Amino acid sequence: MLIMILIFLIALLGLGLSQTHLLSVLLCLEMMMVSLYLGLGMVSISGLHYPLMIALVLLTFSACEASSGLALLVLISRSHGSDLLKSFNLS
Amino acid sequence: MLELWGVLSLTSLGVMVIFLFSKIKSSFAESVKYAGYMNAVLLSILLMSDESEMLFLKWEWVKLGGYSLMISFRFDLYTCCFFVVGLYVTWNILMFSFYYMSTDPRIDLFCKYLGLFLIAMLLLVSAESLFQLLIGWEGVGIMSYLLISWWYARSDANTAALQAIFYNRVGDIGLLIMLMWSLVTLGDWSFTGLYALDFVNTFFLLGVVLAAAGKSAQLGLHPWLPAAMEGPTPVSSLLHSSTMVVAGVFLLIRFSPIILNHKEIQLMVFFLGTMTTLFSAICALAQNDMKKVVAFSTASQLGLMVTVVAGAGAPQLAFLHICMHAFFKAMLFMCSGGFIHGLQNEQDVRKMGGLHSAAPITSVCFFIGSAALMGVPFLAGFFSKDPIIEIININNLNSWAVGLVLIATSFTAAYSVRLLYFSVGGVSRMLVLQPMNEEYGNLIGPLQRLAYSSVIAGVVFIYFLSPNQISCLSLPLSLKLAAVFVTLVGGLIAWDVVNLLHREESVTNIPELAFEAQVGFYPLIMHKLIPKVWLNMGEMYQMQVMDRGWTELALPQGLGGNYKIMADNVVNAQTSLIKMYIAVMVMMGGLILGIMICL
Numbered sequence: 001m002l003i004m005i006l007i008f009l010i011a012l013l014g015l016g017l018s019q020t021h022l023l024s025v026l027l028c029l030e031m032m033m034v035s036l037y038l039g040l041g042m043v044s045i046s047g048l049h050y051p052l053m054i055a056l057v058l059l060t061f062s063a064c065e066a067s068s069g070l071a072l073l074v075l076i077s078r079s080h081g082s083d084l085l086k087s088f089n090l091s
Numbered sequence: 092m093l094e095l096w097g098v099l100s101l102t103s104l105g106v107m108v109i110f111l112f113s114k115i116k117s118s119f120a121e122s123v124k125y126a127g128y129m130n131a132v133l134l135s136i137l138l139m140s141d142e143s144e145m146l147f148l149k150w151e152w153v154k155l156g157g158y159s160l161m162i163s164f165r166f167d168l169y170t171c172c173f174f175v176v177g178l179y180v181t182w183n184i185l186m187f188s189f190y191y192m193s194t195d196p197r198i199d200l201f202c203k204y205l206g207l208f209l210i211a212m213l214l215l216v217s218a219e220s221l222f223q224l225l226i227g228w229e230g231v232g233i234m235s236y237l238l239i240s241w242w243y244a245r246s247d248a249n250t251a252a253l254q255a256i257f258y259n260r261v262g263d264i265g266l267l268i269m270l271m272w273s274l275v276t277l278g279d280w281s282f283t284g285l286y287a288l289d290f291v292n293t294f295f296l297l298g299v300v301l302a303a304a305g306k307s308a309q310l311g312l313h314p315w316l317p318a319a320m321e322g323p324t325p326v327s328s329l330l331h332s333s334t335m336v337v338a339g340v341f342l343l344i345r346f347s348p349i350i351l352n353h354k355e356i357q358l359m360v361f362f363l364g365t366m367t368t369l370f371s372a373i374c375a376l377a378q379n380d381m382k383k384v385v386a387f388s389t390a391s392q393l394g395l396m397v398t399v400v401a402g403a404g405a406p407q408l409a410f411l412h413i414c415m416h417a418f419f420k421a422m423l424f425m426c427s428g429g430f431i432h433g434l435q436n437e438q439d440v441r442k443m444g445g446l447h448s449a450a451p452i453t454s455v456c457f458f459i460g461s462a463a464l465m466g467v468p469f470l471a472g473f474f475s476k477d478p479i480i481e482i483i484n485i486n487n488l489n490s491w492a493v494g495l496v497l498i499a500t501s502f503t504a505a506y507s508v509r510l511l512y513f514s515v516g517g518v519s520r521m522l523v524l525q526p527m528n529e530e531y532g533n534l535i536g537p538l539q540r541l542a543y544s545s546v547i548a549g550v551v552f553i554y555f556l557s558p559n560q561i562s563c564l565s566l567p568l569s570l571k572l573a574a575v576f577v578t579l580v581g582g583l584i585a586w587d588v589v590n591l592l593h594r595e596e597s598v599t600n601i602p603e604l605a606f607e608a609q610v611g612f613y614p615l616i617m618h619k620l621i622p623k624v625w626l627n628m629g630e631m632y633q634m635q636v637m638d639r640g641w642t643e644l645a646l647p648q649g650l651g652g653n654y655k656i657m658a659d660n661v662v663n664a665q666t667s668l669i670k671m672y673i674a675v676m677v678m679m680g681g682l683i684l685g686i687m688i689c690l
Contacts, residue, residue, distance in 0.1 A: 005688065009681055016677025019670070091669040
């Protein structure tokens with residue numbers, strides 16, 4: 001349970017501090033989702049709860065989110081010309 | 092009877108206002124003439140009536156709460172006399188201006204301005220309420236400005252008009268002090284109320300003195316009068332010799348009963364008048380411009396009037412001198428105008444000469460006017476100037492003033508003789524082919540009328556209006572003849588000096604930078620040196636302290652600079668890169684999560 005928090009935090013760090021390749025952001029996002037799913041699953045193993053069905057919902061939503069993220073990747077790389085994270089600006 | 096003619100004289104004033112707007116410029120001049128006649132009738136009725144000495148006419152004008160402003164007129168001897176003299180002189184000057192300004196395309200406007208000025212002046216002298224006096228006072232000030240800057244494209248004329256406005260404004264402060272004080276003390280602005288007071292504050296009388304000094308060009312507020320000669324000659328002869336500049340003296344005459352009860356103010360006015368007389372006479376000796384000499388002569392005579400109002404306690408003599416002086420001074424200016432026009436606008440006496448053969452009538456009138464000014468016995472000026480000098484001789488205020496006034500009288504003769512010698516007498520120094528022509532009815536008519544008046548007006552006025560305040564019925568012979576003697580001495584010495592100069596082939600040897608020629612250095616100091624000092628101080632303040640100085644460097648640049656450096660560093664965080672925003676968000680999110688887990 002605690003290690004999942006650690007994995008979540010590492011993935012968060014990877015999301016925030018990545019410099020190149022928008023795809024790495026999406027991968028870290030997936031990693032965060034997976035760690036949350038595993039955390040939800042490990043809650044039942046310690047023998048206190050029955051397995052939480054919300055984990056399946058989370059997994060579904062993570063898959064949708066990944067697909068929309070890939071669509072965004074395509075759009076962004078088309079509009080900005082590259083996928084270098086450092087060069088994305090609001091203006 | 093008196094009231095009837097009083098109302099009729101006011102009607103004549105109204106008729107003049109109406110004719111001011113007519114297209115035919117001579118109709119206004121005619122209305123002035125008939126108004127003069129009508130007021131002469133009023134004056135004679137006033138003189139002949141035994142029981143009434145003055146006439147009051149009042150109408151309610153504006154209601155202000157519990158108090159209502161009145162249009163109130165006061166016709167006493169001073170007013171009626173001044174009406175007659177002023178209207179007569181103005182009629183002549185209007186006729187003269189038809190000659191002088193005949194080639195001016197704006198001559199109608201000129202006559203309107205002169206008419207408006209006349210009406211303001213008549214309002215001033217017939218005012219019973221100080222507020223109406225203020226209206227007339229400001230009116231003549233404004234018309235003076237408009238008329239001096241008649242040729243407005245000339246920068247000297249604009250400067251002179253502004254000078255007149257500034258110095259008159261300083262005097263207006265005095266008038267406002269009078270108004271304020273009388274409103275606070277009396278609640279009213281009428282003369283009768285002020286005469287009935289048994290104590291009058293020094294503050295009020297200082298206001299009177301300041302107003303008179305500003306308007307009548309006494310010492311300290313005098314430079315505008317010579318500068319006002321930038322205006323056309325009819326303006327000089329109406330405003331700045333006969334009519335406007337005597338408004339200050341008139342104010343002093345009106346308040347003379349109050350001033351004569353107050354020793355300090357009486358002494359102050361006495362000295363002011365004496366210094367003005369002498370100073371103007373000194374400066375008149377050294378001027379080369381004909382009109383400026385006559386202007387300084389006017390200032391000198393004004394000083395004499397002010398002296399005798401206060402110092403010797405004879406306001407009636409001052410008023411008599413106002414009337415006589417109007418006649419011959421206006422004529423002097425008109426003669427100058429005739430000369431100037433004939434010599435193609437040449438005003439410098441060093442380039443005139445021998446005009447007695449070129450323009451005989453004008454030069455004869457010039458001579459008569461100068462003789463009247465000098466106080467030649469039994470002309471107009473003698474009947475007012477001689478009693479004035481006698482009274483100053485026996486006054487018990489100050490004896491140094493006697494000496495100064497006698498010196499000024501001798502200088503009057505001196506500069507008159509000098510002016511006559513340079514312009515009318517002697518050998519011609521002008522250009523050869525001068526179209527000197529004086530055969531204009533509008534030039535000769537007014538000159539003749541005023542010449543006759545200058546000769547006989549003295550006798551007429553003394554016969555009918557002999558002042559009942561002449562207190563010097565017994566004088567030692569030396570004092571009695573002092574004025575005539577001093578005039579003779581001054582005239583003879585001037586004649587000798589001028590002849591000497593002429594023989595030595597230098598027409599003038601007055602250095603350009605002498606005391607007299609620079610009007611006592613007063614304009615240089617007041618108009619150039621003092622503003623230069625203040626402006627330099629201002630520039631130094633701006634350059635070294637405020638706008639370009641250390642205050643600017645310390646506060647806006649210094650403190651502001653610090654803030655700017657800090658802001659520069661803060662601004663660096665505000666990139667518009669998405670990555671930065673995400674990074675910050677993630678880090679904060681992680682921080683909060685960690686804190687929540689630990690706690």
